[in-house]
Amino acid sequence: MAIQAPKGTKDVTPAESYKWQYIEKLAREICDDFGYSETRTPVIEHTELFLRGVGDTTDIVQKEMYTFDDKGGRSITLKPEGTAGAARMFLENSLFNEPQPTKMYYLYCPVFRYDKPQAGRLREHHQFGVEVYGAPLASADAECIQLALTLLNRAGVKGLSVNINSIGCPSCRPKYNDRLKEYLGSNFDGLCATCKSRFEKNPLRILDCKEEKCKTICKGAPTILDCLCDTCAAHFEELKACLAGIDVEYQVDPFIVRGLDYYTKTVFEIIAQSESYSGTVCGGGRYDGLLEQLGGPEMPGIGFGMGMERLLLIAELSGAHFPLPRQTEVYIATMGEEARKVGFTLVNNLRVKGVKAEFDHVGRSFKAQFKYANKLGARFVAVLGDDELDRGAVKLKDMNTSEEEYVNIPALAKTIKERLD
RNA sequence: GUGGGUGUAGUUCAGCGGCUAGAGCGCCAGAUUGUGGCUCUGGAUGUCGUGGGUUCAAAUCCCAUCACCCACCCCA
Numbered sequence A: 001m002a003i004q005a006p007k008g009t010k011d012v013t014p015a016e017s018y019k020w021q022y023i024e025k026l027a028r029e030i031c032d033d034f035g036y037s038e039t040r041t042p043v044i045e046h047t048e049l050f051l052r053g054v055g056d057t058t059d060i061v062q063k064e065m066y067t068f069d070d071k072g073g074r075s076i077t078l079k080p081e082g083t084a085g086a087a088r089m090f091l092e093n094s095l096f097n098e099p100q101p102t103k104m105y106y107l108y109c110p111v112f113r114y115d116k117p118q119a120g121r122l123r124e125h126h127q128f129g130v131e132v133y134g135a136p137l138a139s140a141d142a143e144c145i146q147l148a149l150t151l152l153n154r155a156g157v158k159g160l161s162v163n164i165n166s167i168g169c170p171s172c173r174p175k176y177n178d179r180l181k182e183y184l185g186s187n188f189d190g191l192c193a194t195c196k197s198r199f200e201k202n203p204l205r206i207l208d209c210k211e212e213k214c215k216t217i218c219k220g221a222p223t224i225l226d227c228l229c230d231t232c233a234a235h236f237e238e239l240k241a242c243l244a245g246i247d248v249e250y251q252v253d254p255f256i257v258r259g260l261d262y263y264t265k266t267v268f269e270i271i272a273q274s275e276s277y278s279g280t281v282c283g284g285g286r287y288d289g290l291l292e293q294l295g296g297p298e299m300p301g302i303g304f305g306m307g308m309e310r311l312l313l314i315a316e317l318s319g320a321h322f323p324l325p326r327q328t329e330v331y332i333a334t335m336g337e338e339a340r341k342v343g344f345t346l347v348n349n350l351r352v353k354g355v356k357a358e359f360d361h362v363g364r365s366f367k368a369q370f371k372y373a374n375k376l377g378a379r380f381v382a383v384l385g386d387d388e389l390d391r392g393a394v395k396l397k398d399m400n401t402s403e404e405e406y407v408n409i410p411a412l413a414k415t416i417k418e419r420l421d
Numbered sequence B: 001g002u003g004g005g006u007g008u009a010g011u012u013c014a015g016c017g018g019c020u021a022g023a024g025c026g027c028c029a030g031a032u033u034g035u036g037g038c039u040c041u042g043g044a045u046g047u048c049g050u051g052g053g054u055u056c057a058a059a060u061c062c063c064a065u066c067a068c069c070c071a072c073c074c075c076a
Helices: A017-034 A047-055 A059-063 A083-092 A138-154 A173-185 A193-201 A203-208 A212-219 A230-245 A308-317 A337-352 A366-376 A386-391 A409-420
Strands: A044-046 A066-069 A075-078 A102-112 A124-133 A160-166 A264-273 A278-286 A301-307 A330-334 A357-359 A380-384 A393-398 A404-408
Touching: A017 A102, A017 A138, A017 A308, A044 A047, A044 A083, A047 A059, A047 A075, A047 A083, A083 A102, A083 A124, A083 A301, A124 A138, A124 A308, A138 A160, A138 A230, A138 A264, A138 A278, A138 A301, A160 A230, A173 A193, A173 A203, A193 A203, A203 A212, A230 A264, A278 A308, A301 A308, A330 A337, A330 A366, A337 A357, A337 A380, A337 A386, A337 A409, A380 A386, A380 A409, A386 A393, A393 A409, A404 A409
Parallel strands: A330 A357, A330 A380
Antiparallel strands: A044 A075, A066 A075, A102 A124, A124 A301, A160 A264, A264 A278, A278 A301, A380 A393, A393 A404
16 A cells, blocks of 8 residues: 555544444533533644643643744644643633633543554544633542543443542642652662652652562652541542532542643542443643632643544453444335436435435446445345336335335325335 | 554554465445345455565565654643
């Protein structure tokens, strides 16, 4: 093959797009029920947005962004996540002047990260996510988690678990950072190179390191939950109460820190586990300081991102069934030139009346048209030959029962609809 | 960024120094010149990933390269 799709990208073929459309329809319906409206933002943003929003100590920004200079010399980045762009959109359109909260979602949002691809991890993937601004209460956090769970459940994903944590706010995290640095400092030489560089700027991320030696050191580290200020501790308790109130089972995992620096207070991950798969499908949290950090007003935010390719993969591995697309209702099989002309007019008339009708564009033999109709799963075949032309009718064959009957051409659409019910 | 595996027909794969490179599935056609599914028969499709090397002889061995898959890291 001459040209292949770039590494880490994936085509959706016409035969499988119905699965995507099904998930997208579910997501839209659920968001509508929950009162979220769709937003669409550009695939490219100024690199500056992610440096300030996502955080320049994160792996995403340090080594995974698709960044380039455009012809005007501006540094442009393909978005590596959905929140920063949504926040920029919120500020640029002065949505903070509207009554709050602002509840929005994005769907099939392309996200780019330069990383080694493998199952469920692509360089270009698509996210479904929600963003809520102007809602300080923990019930909003619980609502987001519930929205994500509702979609995952309705998509048929099995083996879900919700893990939550709080990573504090600017008033309590510095204290925790000091305690953490005090603890880690005494083991500094044992840390990996990356963690040594994280030590000054963002020691919290060291807890997230998967290097064995760092993990061992982190085991005895003080946890942030012991250091939360009264506000953050109360928020976390409120979240737990809200989740309990809607029967959402959860686990507290004090080691979740997330890969993005903008998070404050609540962070959460939804993990899917099956025999053949185990991984995060959904991750999110609260980012009360983000808008301010981007030059906007002081206004809280919360949201999550969900990888759609992963969702689809895990749903299928869970044995989920997606409703099949509508099959061809009638195939017009013709014999001879005159019948072809009449047949093409007929197929268009049927479509106008809302019948899913199909017609031969290949020049197959009459017999082959039948075979093809069968392959399409057509419920009926309307036969049009010299006999039928003389009678002004088609011979309509029910492909399930093999029964045939003559139907006058003007009555065909109506007859097919009746038979289908 | 680190480590492992695999590249042969549309697809899943067999062949692992030696005859004209094969099979299942799929595709096309015929058996049935006005009728599908099942069956039978026939057919088409390959720069054996790419480039180089070893050899009388390479899909097969060696080197390089590219792509894909997997694990780690990270993440959705």
